[in-house]
Amino acid sequence: MERLSAILLCYLLSNYDSMQVLVRLDRETYAELEELSRALGLSQAEIMRRALRKYLAERKSLTKSMRGLVRPRLTLEDLEEAYWVYRH
Numbered sequence: 001m002e003r004l005s006a007i008l009l010c011y012l013l014s015n016y017d018s019m020q021v022l023v024r025l026d027r028e029t030y031a032e033l034e035e036l037s038r039a040l041g042l043s044q045a046e047i048m049r050r051a052l053r054k055y056l057a058e059r060k061s062l063t064k065s066m067r068g069l070v071r072p073r074l075t076l077e078d079l080e081e082a083y084w085v086y087r088h
Helices: 001-013 029-040 043-067 078-087
Strands: none
Touching: 029 043
């Protein structure tokens, strides 16, 4: 039965649509992550996923709002010309 459980777990993990990322944390940050994980009853991976999603959403929002404040110095035509000069 234990072997069947291991096979089922491997099958489920291989079909999970995700990528694995290795993250190194300093001791203090890791301790805070551990404490938060216990307090919320969530895995450390889930906490990190949620934090990264929030960070990326905020960054995307900030980038969009900055587009209206900053004017490009070059027109699109100028950029295209500079690209072709650089490439040749």
